[in-house]
Amino acid sequence: MTATLTDAPNRRGPIPRRLDAILAARGIGPAAVGTQEPPSEPVTALELADARIPARYRKALGNHPQVTAWAEAIAAAGAPGPGSAPGIAEGPSLLIAGPTGTGKTHQAYGAIRTLLAAGVRLRWEAVTAADLYARLRPRSGHDAERDLQSLARCPLLLLDDLGAARTSEWTEELTYRLINHRYEHLRPTLITTNLPTDALRTTLGDRIASRLAEMTERVILTGPDRRRRTQA
Numbered sequence: 734m735t736a737t738l739t740d741a742p743n744r745r746g747p748i749p750r751r752l753d754a755i756l757a758a759r760g761i762g763p764a765a766v767g768t769q770e771p772p773s774e775p776v777t778a779l780e781l782a783d784a785r786i787p788a789r790y791r792k793a794l795g796n797h798p799q800v801t802a803w804a805e806a807i808a809a810a811g812a813p814g815p816g817s818a819p820g821i822a823e824g825p826s827l828l829i830a831g832p833t834g835t836g837k838t839h840q841a842y843g844a845i846r847t848l849l850a851a852g853v854r855l856r857w858e859a860v861t862a863a864d865l866y867a868r869l870r871p872r873s874g875h876d877a878e879r880d881l882q883s884l885a886r887c888p889l890l891l892l893d894d895l896g897a898a899r900t901s902e903w904t905e906e907l908t909y910r911l912i913n914h915r916y917e918h919l920r921p922t923l924i925t926t927n928l929p930t931d932a933l934r935t936t937l938g939d940r941i942a943s944r945l946a947e948m949t950e951r952v953i954l955t956g957p958d959r960r961r962r963t964q965a
């Protein structure tokens with residue numbers, strides 16, 4: 734009886750055996766899978782995050798001293814996350830300002846990568862202000878309110894290019910609600926903008942500018958447009 738059990742996998746009729754051979758030859762059958770499967774290695778949070786980060790910023794390092802200090806403070810202040818890994822809850826925000834091409838978005842993604850590399854388990858979202866307005870524009874079959882709430886409550890949000898999109902009462906109200914929620918709940922937020930402080934107030938309105946002044950530490954990037962410098 735023991736021999737019968739041991740032989741069982743080989744006791745397939747001629748047709749299934751032929752089918753296995755055809756599938757293996759085409760690289761799809763169980764035999765092929767068995768030989769081609771890569772060694773299983775644990776996928777790190779950083780690797781998973783890298784897949785969501787736009788290709789241009791996938792290797793970004795948040796190496797500006799204020800950005801590094803912010804990431805360290807957030808990591809240190811974090812409440813325990815899943816599996817007792819450090820998570821994040823409440824904390825300060827960063828407003829990364831400067832002219833076009835000085836590396837604001839690079840620093841922001843770099844900060845997210847620094848947190849993930851430090852083992853912080855966090856749910857994060859990144860969106861440009863222009864995409865946010867396009868995404869939340871009322872349209873049938875889409876629950877914009879739910880989308881807004883999900884971004885407002887996300888433990889870490891990167892709001893890129895604030896103030897760059899055309900504004901209206903509607904965009905101002907939406908930005909206010911998003912920023913105000915994050916302001917009230919001390920949710921860490923990375924914001925980038927091309928606008929200097931006074932222009933931020935006139936473009937976004939004083940209610941938003943006032944909250945940003947209190948909730949964010951300001952990082953000012955200067956220098957040439959790195960995109961043009963690369964081409965030169």
Ligand SMILES: Nc1ncnc2c1ncn2[C@@H]1O[C@H](COP(=O)(O)OP(=O)(O)OP(=O)(O)O)[C@@H](O)[C@H]1O
Nearest residue numbers: 789832833834835836837838839840894927959960
């Ligand atoms: N510290 C850095 N090291 C290497 N490359 C960098 C660094 N900072 C920025 N870059 C590169 O320079 C280019 C411009 O950077 P980035 O897109 O972050 O600029 P930005 O300030 O966000 O510009 P904009 O205001 O137009 O959005 C990108 O190709 C980016 O990868």
Ligand SMILES: [Mg+2]
Nearest residue numbers: 837838893925
């Ligand atoms: Mg940018």
